Amino acid sequence: MKNLPPLNAVRVFEVSARLGTFSNAAAELGVTQGAVSRQIRLLEDRLGLQLFRRTGRRVNLTQEGRDYYTTVRRALEAIDTKSAQLSRKRARQKLVVSTVPSFATKWLAPRLTSWRTAGPDIDLRIISSYEPTDFRRDGVDVAIRYGRGPWPGLHVERLAVEELFPVCSPGYAKAHRLRQPKDLVRVMLLDREMTEGWAEWLAAVGVPSADLRSIVRMRDAAAALEAALGGQGVALANSSLAAADLASKRLVRPVAGMLVSAHAYHFVCPPSALERHSVDVFRNWIAKEMQRTSAPAARPEVRRRQSQPA
Known part of the structure; x- marks a missing residue:
């Protein structure tokens, strides 16, 4: 192993490449930013090439850096996995999941007890965001995305068929005497911005929507439900x-x-992440939970019309 570089420098490189800044790497490693810079410089000198390009506070991998990061990440994950297997007391694993706020609030949060039973040795962290996930930059293991896909270069699984239908409180339905779809044109309608909306639903059930009294559009579906x-x-x-x-x-x-x-929730991750125990456990759990609680696919009460891309 005469070409093996200093392992501490390799570890610092992996953290810096994953987080995208030396300051974030320093915080995770518990050292100074200067110490991180010195380890990266040591590794670059040893390899005889540039691993990062500095752009302001951020650092971007060069092509050689990206190739090296792929190999280093796999090697460190293999060491981590085998060490956990051989350890008398298996270390707890961490899993970072990114999803939209509405799914985190209305679906994931109420099922955390079920998740704890499925993954008792896995510490789950949920990140809520509408921004597309950059798995390497954000340190995310898995994303639950809502849309049509595809997302090239990623492993993608559709979790369940989604149905759209009107809901309200029992008191609101009684007070406004809501019995037929046409009754909805005279009440306040709460819409979401991300997918098909009231116009598509009303057209599908044969109700003209030009004379709707009022529509309030919200980006977050959970806010509309609240x-x-x-x-x-x-x-x-x-x-x-x-x-x-x-x-x-x-x-x-x-x-x-x-x-x-036409949209659905999807399990999305880099293909290499499927080899990790924590990702595999979460993947199996969420697929079973979604199938258990989802609406039947073959129960169309009205014909779906194609909507515009999200």
Whole structure:
């Protein structure tokens, strides 16, 4: 192993490449930023090439740096996995999951007890964001994305069919005498911006939407559901997000009719991440939970019409 570089410098390189800044690497490693810079310089001198390009506070990998990072990351993960297997007391693993705020609030949070049973040795961290995930830069292991896909270069699995239908509080449905789809044109409608909306749903059930009294559009689907729970109007709900509130009867479906969405929640990760125990456990758990609680795929009450791309 005459070409083996200093292992501490290799470790500092892996953290710096994963986090994208020397300051963040220093914070994770518990050293100064200067110490990180010295270890990177030592490694670059030993290899005889430049691993990073400095751009302001951020650092970007060169082509040689990217190739080296792939090899280093796999090697360190293999060492970590084997060390855990051989250790008398297996170290707890960490799993970072990124998803949109609505899914984190309305689907993941109510099922944390179920997750703890499935992954008792895994510490879960949930990051809520609407921004696309950069797995290497953000230190994310898995993302739950809502859309149509595909996402090239990533492993993608659709988790469940999503149905869209109106929901409101029982009191709101009674006070406004909501019985048929056409009754909805005279009440407050709560919409989400990300996918198909009220216009598509009303067209699918044969109701003209030109004379709607009022629509409030929210980026976050969970906010629309909370407004509906508070008696503020009728929300167009995703079946996955509304399931718990419907089961508890805090929300009701005041009229018949649903639309099968062209969008769905997807399990997304780099292909190499599938080899990790924590990712595999989470993947199996969320797939089973989504299938257990999702709406049947072959139950279209109305014909779906193609919507515009998100």
